[in-house]
Amino acid sequence: MRFVFASNNTHKLSEVREIMPEGIEILSLHDIGFDQEIEETGLTLSENSKIKAETVAEWLIKNDKSTLTDGVFADDTGLEIDALLGAPGVYTARWAERETGIHLPEMETYAANRQKALRELEGKTNRGAQFKTVITLLYLNSDTRVQVEGIVRGTITTEERGQSGFGYDPIFIPEGYDKTFGELPTEIKNNISHRAKALTELVKCL
């Protein structure tokens, strides 16, 4: 089977390809020639993942490319910090940008977001948080839709630790571990992460 994963994020694509069982091929947006910007206007992770999958599915059908794939899936991931009542949530990827109005390159955006999280939690003892990934899967020839959600609980550190992973990984320690996602080997992260949990459920549904 072959699915489009509605993303061009190389980190996410490699996470997804590593988790997929043999026989399932994953195409990126680049692979299918989709180069539009998708506006994530949803108010929830669930809505955003649905918007992304629907936009790409409709584009495939409109451009006579629906034979390229069995379906399209898209994810949206949020960090929900307990002491901030679930923020940044749906704004996770654009948290610092929403404050400053300045659009930075990817790596600098990640760094600015992490610094904002550490700043917002300065002096706070309640550092509980969770990563949540929602994935929406649409089949191109069927009136059904599947949505899966994976959550990993953890805590926010007081300083950055580790170089691997991306986004908020260097400041998030998953429950049951004493290292951040930025310090843990990729193989471990890919086994226990929110995205891994959601993807494992998704694979069962394919």
Next chain:
Amino acid sequence: MRFVFASNNTHKLSEVREIMPEGIEILSLHDIGFDQEIEETGLTLSENSKIKAETVAEWLIKNDKSTLTDGVFADDTGLEIDALLGAPGVYTARWAERETGIHLPEMETYAANRQKALRELEGKTNRGAQFKTVITLLYLNSDTRVQVEGIVRGTITTEERGQSGFGYDPIFIPEGYDKTFGELPTEIKNNISHRAKALTELVKCL
């Protein structure tokens, strides 16, 4: 495996039990001793199905009954009429009641809802509509959630036809057929219905 289907509606329970493969046992709310009223306060079918499943899952855990089942799933179904911009949607089951303020017994509620639909569409040529079922599945020992959606397109008749099924079945003709869900044999309805489509997806994910 054993799952709680968060419903006491005998029509739905028998639809669900007929579709489930062997080896999967379905418990009703009655079977587990849950007798509270669940308030469906969601603004979407998706939210309502999630609220129902979460309420029952939390109740099972709180009452030390989580060993009874592997998980809980709940559905919410809506009729979305094109000419009414998707109404009654999330209010499908309570459409007439919301207008009159009068709470009727089940069978009379069904009849009042059907009559309201026929009245609202009187003289309208655009009679397109769709049934949508959303099912949320929660596992009791896992931070994952699965949601599936099934849709069946069709048209609303100008008068009631057929006695089988329930709810709006006697005024809905599914695409590709010339009989209403109230006229079609249960076996056919259970193969092509919105709930069947959602359940078929769900079974793949179990």
